Every structure is written in C-alpha cells, then in structure tokens.
Amino acid sequence: MIFLDQIFVNSKKAILNLASAFLPTDAILIVSALISIGAIAAFGPFTMMYLTWFERKLVGRIQNRIGPNRVGIFGLLQPIADGIKMLTKEDIVPAGADKVVHFLAPVVVVIPALLVFSVVPFGRNMVAIDLNIGLLFFLAVSAMTTIAIFMGSWASRNKFSLLGGMRTVAQLVSYEVPMVLAAVPAILASGSLSTVDIVEAQGGWNGLKWFVFTPWGFVGFLMFYLCGVAECNRTPFDIPEAESEIVAGFHTEYSGMKFALWYMAEFMSVFTISALTATLYLGGYQGPWLPSWAWFMIKTYALVFVMMWFRGTLPRLRVDQMMGLAWKFLLPLTLINILVTGLWYFTSGLGLRLGLSIGILLVSSWVLVLFNRPYMPEKRVYEFAE
C-alpha cells in the first residue's frame, strides 16, 4: 500500500535522480519545481474540461434526459469538442469597451484559480509548496477574483455586465468574511495555517479523526462549503451571472477563447473550493485503506458532485436574501462556532463537551433563524372587493 500511496512522489524522485546525472545541483531545484508546476498546469485544465462533462451528464440525468453521448462513447470527447468550438469562435470586442482591461480581465481571473492549486495537498507529501501560511494564501488569492470579475464587467461597457459586476462584488465581498471565519475553527484545532498540518492533525483513529465528526467541525464544514459555493458563483448564489435576469452577467461581452477562460476559472475554483473544504474538514488525504491521493480525489469529487447536484435542484436566491444570509446568518453563526471550538478545547470530559457545544450551536442557529424571518407583508384587506 505504501508503494501505491507514494507512487507519484517516487516517480518524481526517479526523474530527479535521472536529471541529476547531467544537471548541476541548482538546476535540480528548478527541475523539481517545473515538474510540480507541469503536473498542476496539466491537471488544472484537464479536470476543468471533465468537470463540465460531469456536470452536463449529472444535471441531464436529474432531468430525465441523458446528456451528451454522441461525441465519443459516453460523450467523453464532448469537452474536446467544446474546446475546439471555443477556439474557433470569433472573438468579439465591443466598440465602446476599453480594449486593454477587456483583454486583461480573463487573464487576471485565471491566475488566482491556478495559483490556488499550489497550496492544495493532493496526497501524503504531494503538495506543490508547503507554505506555513497555506490557508491564508488561498483566501488572499481568492480575494483577487473580485477585482478581476469587476474589471471584466466594467470594461465591457454594457449595462447588463455592469449590473453583473455590481452584484458579483457585493456577493464575493460579503461571502468572503464568513468564509475566513468558517476556516478559523480548523486552524484553531490544528494549531497551524499550513494545509498539510491541518490534514496531519486529522490523522488519528487510523485516518478517520476528521474535524467534521465534531459538532463545531460539522457546522464549520457547512459554513465553509456554503461560502465556497457563493465564492465561485454557483447555483443557489449565481445571481451575478443569472441568465434569466441579466443576460450572462459579467461575461456577457466575451466570446470565443476569452469566454472559455472565464468558464475555466469558474470550474477550477469549483474544484479548489471542494478540495479546500475536504482538506479543512474532511481530513484531506487521511483515510483507512485506500492510498492517500485516492481518498483526496474521492472526497473532492464527492463535494463537486454535491455542488452540481445543487445546480440541478435549487432555485436562485434573491439579492436581498443572499446578502441577508451572509451578514445576518452566516457571520454570527461562524463567530459562535469559533467560540464553541474554544470551549471544546478547554473543557474536559466528552459528555460535557458534546452537550455544551451541541447545545450552544443548536440554540444559536435556532435564534438566528427566528431573527431572520423573511419580511412577509401582511395580507391586504379589500373592503369593497368582496
């Protein structure tokens, strides 16, 4: 099992030994970095392509239709067909747009999506860079997508994309705060910001001591995942690119390869958000029997499945509901969750711990739900109509 577990790491070491025969030692460092970068640069777009296929098949099956199955055996070549279509489509730039920013926006949106891969621990010692501020790096880099999306919407000089841009900034900023706070319990429990340490901290009970099995971990997992869904503008929160209301939101004026870049950024952030949620709360690559990277892939793709399952089921939130949920429900609940994590670590005895934390969490979420009663105008009384 160890052999299978470390298969990628050993293969990289083998390549390095091979290269060290004729390269000076400095060059070895560069070669090893290049191998990791190459792996990520290949894995990123590849997983994006097959996530689009996976999503179309899944949402199709939910709606009693089969989904793409004509290109290739089970429609497996459909992403390649989409890619070619995107490449050959004419790239229209609106006359009023300011060219530089219009061209720059898709590039700037893909950079953070790819940067985040460097921090994700794919398997035991299979992380590109083990930054000791890994998680913070992820949050900082995903904050840059707000600027990129806004550049795209402002530069295309189009009412709909400007509307989309305004909604995106409102949504991303207001969901970033609860996201950071939802990640804090995992940091408290593992005592370090580095993603690898967080996963190692969930290693007990031969790989099953995940944070999600503790009450605060479960709440933190739900919060982080919900904010993650909002961060990449996915279904219950896809107000910025709502096809029915504002044509296509911020990427209305993009076609051809630029639109493909927007699409790639969105799907890569779907993957990285699920990967991070799995790392933080579902014990990243920790698991009893299978090799570490297999566990990581199973958990991540399970979370991606749930995100796409949302897309097949849930209707879109109104803007005020979306903002209300972020500020009036998620934020207070994550703060209380941090309090409960602290309590969890400073009280001894399982019964007291469980009772206390579950009690606080249930009461607080019930009170918050009470406070957030949606405003229902009272029914109008028609004196003369009856």
Next chain:
Amino acid sequence: MLPILAKLFIYGVLFLSLVAALGVVLLPNIFHAALCLVGTLLGIAALYLALQAEFIAVVQVLLYVGAVMTLVIFAIMLTHRIGDMTIPQTNKQSLPACLALFAFVVLIGGLLLKTDWSILVGTGGSVASVNPPVDTFMLGKALLGEYVFPFEVVSVILIAGLIGAIVVARKD
C-alpha cells in the same frame, strides 16, 4: 546561480512596481490608475515575500487588494461620469511639485547611500546583519501579548470608522 536569479527577479519586481506607481499618478483614466495601484500592491507583496515576511505579504494582498481596492473601485464606479474623459486630470501646480519632489528625492537618496547602515547595529560588515524571519506564531503571540492594548484601540478605531462611513454615506 539561483541567488542571482532571485536578485534579478526582485529588482525586476521593484522596477515594475515603480512603473505601476507612476501609472497610478499619471494615467488620466481613473479606473486604469486604480488597476495600476493593484499592480503596485502586488509588487510590494512580492517584495515582502522576498524579505520572508509572508504573513504581512498575504495580509497585504487580502486586505488591500481584496477589500480596499474593491472599495476604491466601487467609489470610482459610483462617481464616474462619461464626460470625465475630456476634463484635464491634473492641475497647474505639476511643475513646482515636480521640482520640489526631485530635490527631496535627491536629498534623501544621497543621505541613504552615504550612511553606513552597519553603524546602527554596531557590528562590522557593510550590510546590517539580518534578523531571523518572523513567523505567524511569534506575530500572533506579540499581537495578543505585548501589543494587546494597541490591538484593542485599532479595533475600536475600526468600529468608529465603520459607523462614521455609514452615517456619512447614508442617503437620508
């Protein structure tokens, strides 16, 4: 061979940041100026990474690029009128400002290059010896240990600023 590459990279980043800073000041289109500022901030964050101050680099990207620049862009969007392109963006006092600042830079630059920084530390060597890099653990302990009072005062200022901004910008 690696340190030379790293030096080249850092000097390149510094030069690009200066060019972006000039862009912030000189570009007529205010939105492009804001984007150049984002470029400068990222360049400075790269400089912090070179100085092994990772936490500050990440906080800078998270706070400045994530929050402050979003705010600035919102303000630009709400106050931008299409007619703004034609109005000259700089007032008449650019020449005196240039001269004064040039004198300032020459003065301070000369001062910087002349002083021998090793005096500060009292040890020999041309370059001041180096402190160990500060990792987030030490920073956290300091923020809540030795500097807990300024930490609380800053949070009070933040709340005051928040409420002040809401009251000022509210449309009553």
Next chain:
Amino acid sequence: MLIPLEHILIFSTLLFAIGVYGVLVRRNVVGILISIELILNSVNVNLIAFSRSNALDPVMGQVFAIFVITLAAVGATVGLAIVLALYRIKRTVYTDEINLLKW
C-alpha cells in the same frame, strides 16, 4: 536579506515621492485617495525592511505594519464615504470645483 537595505529604502523613498506627487497634482478626489494609499505603502515597505535588518525589533516592525494596513483601510473607507456624500450633493468629484465652505 537577498538585496541590500539601501536599495529597498531608495525604492520606498521613490514610492513616497510618487505618492506625494499624486496627492499634489491630481484633481479627482478618488485619485488623491489612491495616492495616499501609495504613501502608506511606502511607509510599510520601510517598516518591514528595518524589521528584517535588526535595526528594529523584528516583531515590532511587522506589528506596526499590520496596524498601518488596518488604519489605511479605515482611512480609505471614511474618505470614500465622504467622496460619495460629496458627489451626491455637488455632482462633482473635482477638488477645485469644491471651493465653498458651506453651500
């Protein structure tokens, strides 16, 4: 320290000079606020450079840098709130058109 201290200090002086030039020359209030951000950043560069070159207690340098960042954020928030209120009343953002103390 990959690069000598002087070069970083010169870089921050230049940044400071550009920021001050921006404040003096720009007519658009948001432009002035952006230049102030530039000045604050140059101060931060100095702080971090000195905190690394043991002229300063390393932790103090970084703690001050954090405080500078947060206060710059507060400054920007309140400044932009004033700009919005100003724009709503006077419909203009240009400093030389705002020359009455009371209107």
Next chain:
Amino acid sequence: MFGVLRGMGITFKNFVASYFLPRKPNSLETGGMVTLQYPEERLPEKERFRNFPFLIYDTKPDDLRCVACDICAKECPPKCIYIVRDNDEQGRPLKKPKVFDIDFTVCMNCGICEEACPFDAIFMDHEFEVGGPERQQSLVYHMDQLLKPATHFAKIRPTDHVAIEEKRRKEAEKKRAAAQAQPKPPEAKPPQA
C-alpha cells in the same frame, strides 16, 4: 431548511432512478428517458403536420389536377408561388401550368394555398429536411420537383385522403348526372348566333 433537503432528495432519487428507467423512444408519457437520438430514432409525425407544399397528380405527372387558375398564388401571404399558364399550338390558353415555382426560402408553411385551391391540386407535405448549397437558387422548387403522386398523399395523410376522394367522387357523379339530365339546351342556342 428541510424543504431544501426534501427537494435534494427528489432530484437524487431522480438521478439514481434514471439509470434504471426503460428507454422508450417516444416516451412523452411521464417517467421514461425523454432523449431521442434524432437521426436514428424519430418521432412519427402527426397527420396534420404541414411543411412545404407539393403538387399532386393522379396517374401520370402530366395529368396533374392543377389548372393554373392562379388562386393559390394570389392567396399566398408571402407571395412565394409563381405560375405561368400553358398555351397550345394556336396560342389558346390550356388548363395546365407551364411553369409552377415555389420559393421554399420564402414559404412559411401556412397551408393557405391548400385551403384556397378549389381543385385539390396542392397539399402540404411532411418532408422537412430541405437544404441547399446556395441561399436561393437551389431552394426554388420547380414543377417537376413539386409533383408527387396521389399515393404519396394517401400515405402521409390517410384520413384527409379518404375524405377528399369521397368529395371528388361525389362531384364527379353530380357532374355526370347533370351532363345526362339536360344534354339538349346547349344545341338549341348556337343556331341563332
């Protein structure tokens, strides 16, 4: 909150069940997989489905029912029918069109020509896969392309075919009866002219 979970449960059941549902081609009733592999599997067209018109002839392409009365050309809203009456050797007009063109790029399949035609000569076809390399020339159908046998009509529209044959047979008998009833009056008039 629990409404969301119930909704998710339904879609998940739907997703899992979709692998066990029978694949019925025309599965318009609920439950079956609705996907139809178009070129291979096709939904049978409804009888009254109408697409581009066609001219009908009984036995040979020459004795077509159309008498070039030009009513359908006048009635056609987008004016996409063009008829030229045929003349015999002495130049007298014949009851047959020499040229009968329909421009398929203009025709909007409304079926008004079919209703307007008093001689049941033009009907709407079921054949919709019509294409051409150029924009106009190949899509202006001439008479020879439009002519189709009555058997084709019977195949695609059985009930209409029976009704029309019934009507035509009754008319033929009425005309034959009228012809036998008063063969004399026409000879009486010519001597005075």
